[in-house]
Amino acid sequence: MKKALSVLLCVVLVVAICAMSGCAQQEESTQQTNDPLYVAMAVPVTGNQAMYGEYFSTAAQIKVDEVNAAGGINGRQIVLEVFDDRGDVAEASNLAQKICDDEKYIAVIGGFASTSVLASAPIYGENGMPQMVPAASHMDITKVSDYTWLQASVADEMRNFFNMVVDGIGSKKIAYIYLNNDSGLSGLELLQGFVEGREDIELVAAESFNEGQVSDFTPLLSKLKQAEPETIMISAQYKDIANILKQAQQMDFGDTTFANLGTCYSDEFLTLAGDAAEGFYVSTLYFADNPDEGVQEFSQLFYEASDGKTANQFASQAYECMSMLVYAFEQGATTREEVQQALLGISEWDGLTCTSKYTDRVPEKEGVPIMVKDGKWALAEY
Amino acid sequence: MKIKSNRIFRKLLFCIMACVLISLPLLGLSNFVMRLAVFVWIYILLATSLNFTSGVAGQVSLGHAAFFGIGAYVSALLSLKLELHFLICLALAAAAAGVSGWLVALPAMRLSGGYLAIVTLGFGQIVYIVLLNWIDLTRGPMGLVGIPSPVLFGIEFRKPQSYYYIALFFCVAVLLLFKNYIGSRAGRNLMAIRDDETAAAAMGVDIYKEKVKAFAISSAIAGIAGSLYAHFMLFIDPSKFVGDESTAILSMVVLGGLGSMKGSIAAALVLTALPELLRGFSRYRMLIYGILLVAMMITKAVDWSRYSWYDRMQQWIQRVVQAINRKKGGWKNGAA
Amino acid sequence: MQFFTQQVVSAIALGSVYALTAIGYSMVFGVLELINFSHASVFMVGAFLYYILTNIAALPGLPAFLLSVLITGFLGVAVEKITLRPLRLNNQPKFASLISTIGTSIILQNIMFLLMGSETLPYQTLFPGQSISLGETRISYMQIVIVAVSTMLLVSLSLFIKKSRAGMAMRATAQNYDAAELMGISVDSVISLTFFIGSAIAAISGIFVCMNYQSVDITIGTSFGLKTFAATVLGGIGNLGGAVLGSLIIAFAEVFTAAYINTSIRDLAAFVVLVIVLLVRPNGLLGKPVQKKV
Structure with a gap:
């Protein structure tokens, strides 16, 4: 009895799937104007x-x-x-x-x-x-x-980011924190390439973390603090960065500036990070308050x-x-x-x-x- | 038509189903349905592999996706870096997964209950983290791109219609292996261990050794599934081989009934197809999936005979079947 | 030296965060011998309830806290009644309950997703920004609160289980389900009570953890859940002190690996430690080996 039921169930399922997506076969192409x-x-x-x-x-x-x-x-x-x-x-x-x-x-x-x-x-x-x-x-x-x-393009974004930190903020010693995903990792490779091309710039530390890991960044931050960077570049999602900034605030990083590659630009980030975000730089591809007409529209x-x-x-x-x-x-x-x-x-x-x-x-x-x-x-x- | 005998009727049904399944790619179904079909075979393979350990031997394993992942990565890397033939990659992937499984089982099979569960979960996590961070080998989160499709007898098995046969072949082979194993002495030993370890030990079964063996076989087969997956997707990254995947596979085994081959086939089919069928509900899809999962567990559990209407319905159906049989056949069928 | 002290402080802080949740987990696990995957989701629901009550219903802190904890407790009881009791009463294998709790976890997570979305929301905290300094190391008030709360939980729960009648009933059920029933203990009630307390503790820990990190989102249950589960088992299932010990060990392993070896493999260290400990002591550090009787 049970076996017959299960066989029936399977057959019904197969037929259902075919019916639902088999319909796709009968779609006419959009020839009519x-x-x-x-x-x-x-x-x-x-x-x-x-x-x-x-x-x-x-x-x-x-x-x-x-x-x-x-x-x-x-x-x-x-x-x-x-x-x-x-x-x-x-x-x-x-x-x-x-x-x-x-x-x-x-x-x-x-x-x-x-x-x-x-x-x-x-x-x-x-x-x-x-x-x-x-x-x-x-x-x-x-x-x-x-x-x-x-x-x-990650190469493009990283180039803009690097230029902002090095030419804009003017730091010579930089550190890099990144989420261990493809953009973070390729970001590191690109950054290392850029740093090699500039004799006066030094990458003093690079640390990564995995997604879904607990939100505790204190060991990572204390390691970076020891390397004494002038700017810490971060490539991660905004909720992690908010945590990083708050925990960094606890650890007294002095004049070190923090910067990110575009993912932080949102109101949600500001609410999450609170006053720990003061003085935080972002290299974004879009800024809503840009006086440009098209952007405003x-x-x-x-x-x-x-x-x-x-x-x-x-x-x-x-x-x-x-x-x-x-x-x-x-x-x-x-x-x-x-x-x-x-x-x-x-x-x-x-x-x-x-x-x-x-x-x-x-x-x-x-x-x-x-x-x-x-x-x-x-x-x-x- | 006479319902002659249960056995012949069932054999006929089986032959019809087999013909349908073999000719499925030729029925002109959409590419999408064929893709799903390939995934169903791969998941049946995975469910069966976990059935060895968790179903037949009763050892809970919450990290099975790790062996799926090891198989996938080994197979992909061998074909990408060393350009080995698909079948060799698959064999080596199975071997790698099997050996890893054996190594994990050596310490793990000494544990039981919650301890075993968390250790397997932990191993699953360890493999995932290694896959994610051993960038030089696995390219970590960047994933492996451009995995070659299998080329057999000069044909490239790239489209779902053709890959279907590869998946079908390996799946059926493993199912046959499973069926034989359960029926054999080794299989019965495992079931004895599942039902009562102390009694089994008293009967002379080397519990530890049998458990380790089962776990190793289980992982090797998961490795085969991994290889099939990698060469079908043509792109893999660590995100597929996480705890959620392990629990999904375990759900299939439990839903189908521990140790039941037909059960895990049905469950794999249902649980793979379910998200697709629910697609129309988009935002509520996963919620419904969760509800169905719990519902399926409860329905299996509830003693339905306590509810008279169900009981009556079942009796009615039974009486009808009996009546048909009695009318058509002789004394043999009267005694249903 | 300062670097080292900072790590020790971080480890203790992290350990107590894990301990909060692990204690509740251990208790439920001990009584029921059930791997309860939904515990992590209940943790998350509890945290969200506090958010909803304080932000949307604009209740002040303490009543919101108590209300969240109570509601979550009852949620736990409901979950047990609906999704686990039928399985238990029909002697289904433990696997079935496991899968059922997974299903429950998916349901709870998705309900919260539909209600609150998947974004990370800011969480009210106690004593924002205030801390004390030990040399160059800073310890926030919140972290001290968490250590205090875990200690209180540990002590009060242990006393409850050892001294009270209900606690004794729970211990009896944990030891031998059938015998307890024969002795006249209403096992159903005991289990409901266990779930109530377990879920309430999950809510308490969820709320404090989110206060510590000042944010909440639907994934916090799963990200903390795994490590706390490991901590529970490491210390010995059912042993509350073990849960705290396990939490500290895992936290230390994580933090010191992150600081001295590599930050991205900190999780790896935690699980490797787990595996090694279980190899040496298959019943956890403080767990008692269960006698298998014929």
Whole structure:
């Protein structure tokens, strides 16, 4: 009795899965002129990284609404469909396959972490699906597939960061704390390269920590204190950095300045770090209070769309991903390959929130150095 | 049609299922479903491997994903750095995982209960941290990119439709191995250990040795699964081989019934497919998964005969089956 | 020398943070012989309750604290009744309970996710920024409070278990479930009580830990859970003093590895120490070997 039931259950499950996704086979391609243009988004909607998925989807939707309100592209509306990859590698790759199987999607924005992108890129590449990567900056991404488009390159970001510390703040002895993930690690390699190129600069210490580890940074900080750096550069997520700053405050670091590579720029960070963040420098790619017109406009749009949140790097980059796709659509692209070709035609992207020079699908951008002054974000002063 | 005999009916059902499973890639299903199918086979393999230790021998292991990871990394590194053939990589991955399992089991199998659980959990963590920090070898969080697909008889097994057969082959081979093992003396020894260690020892079973052996075999098979995973995903990083994965595999073993081969197949299928089926609920997906997990445990546990309606339903179904049998067959089938 | 002192201070501080949680874990574990994965989530829920009550319901500190602890206690009882009792009453293998607690953990985490999101939220603390100095080393008031609270917990729980009737009932149930029932102890009530106390302690530790780090998010349960679980086992399951000892050992291993060897392998050190200790003493440092009777 039980065996028959379990066999029945299995058969039902198999049929259910086939039914749910087999439908994808019957989708007609968007040949008719008034069908919408479908863009998929594969980001974390649940799980630890869900907040980033939200930034991405809110920001991209702003562009979509903007274009649709103006009548769409040649009369065709854009539809953005968001899928959850849970921040898991296997999930990301399966999702990639699911999206590619469905003929109607002609571009995809996603995922968040470099690992999700690296897992899904081969599949998008094989299916000729242009993949706009909003945040990940791992060095290998563009090598894995010809169809990946970055919004940030770790080499670029690190260069801006280094310049801010060395030329802006003017430190000669630097230390580096990093989260043991791909950006932290590649950051270290790049930093070591930069330091070698400058005789007057010395990297006195470099310490890492693992994700999900307990929030106690005192041994790490006391080690760094012994090396007496002038600036401590940190590459980690904002909640860890808030902890680091608070614990450092306890340990009396004197005049040492702390700086970060863009992940801290948010209001949540300020609330978490409190007064320990005073004098903290960040090299960001997006600053909401930047007097630039385009930036102001986007900040306002995002503020309204997200019920009062301040725009940040992640939001602006997702917006740019969508804008680049819109550009491709405006060039007349209606299939995956056409979108790819249109994107390849971009050598310099003049976006609403930034300008990037593209070489081999990797951008070069100018960073904006900012700092925390009187408990608020302001342009950096040295 | 006569329901002649239970055995023949079951054999027929089995043949039909086998034909369907073998021809699945040819049915024109979407790539996505085929991908899922490959993962189902890999997870059946993993569940079966854990079944050796936890199911049949009754030794709780909460760090099984570590051996999955060791297998994956060894196989990937061998194929990337030394460009060895897929089958050699797989064999060596299984060996590496098996040896690691054996080394872990040597101290661990002297423990029991909560102590064993936490030690296996600890080993799982240790392997994860090593994978993450031994950057020179594993590239740590950067992961291994561009793992080559298997090439056998001149064909590259890259698409899910073709990889399906590789996964199917190894999975079936292991299942046969498992079935034989349970039926053999070694298997019965393990089950004796699970049911009552003291009695088993009294009957002359070398408890420690048998447990270590089972653990080693278990890890070796997990290594095979790891290799299959690596050469299908073409990219691996340490994030997959963590405690959560171990507990997911253990859930499959427990759900299917400790030691039950068919049970872990069904459970692997259900637990792999479940997140997919729940995709429509996006934000609530994991919550529903958790609820279902608990519900499944409770339903297995609850003595349903206490609830008369269920009892009555079961009796009714039984009576119908009996009636059919009695009408169609002779005295043999009357005695259901 | 100063560097060394700093590490010792950090280790004791970290150890007492672990000890807070490990004590509760050890007690539940001891009575039920159950690996309770949901304990970590209950810890997190307790911490969040305090956040919700103080920030959203704007209750003052003490009532919010007491209320959070009580609610969490009852939550623990409910969890046991719904997810574990059916398994226990039907003599399911221990594995089934384990998986059930994993499911509960997923449920609790996701409920908090749906309610509070996955962002890290700032946590009110006691005595913000105040500390005393031992030479160049600073010890915050919060850290002293935690050491004090763990000590108090240890002492009061030990007394409760040794001297009170309920405590005796718990010990009897831990020793031999069936015999306890035969002696007229309502095992169901004892187990509910254990869960109540265990969950309440989890809430207390969750709140203090979050105060210490001044932040809370849905992952704090899992990140602390593993180490405290290890600490519990290291010291001997069911032995409260052992839980504290285990916590200190693990904290020392972590901190000194981080400071003198490499910061990124500190977790590794903790687990390696665990494995080594269990090799030498398979029942934990202070645990008593369980006699296997035929």
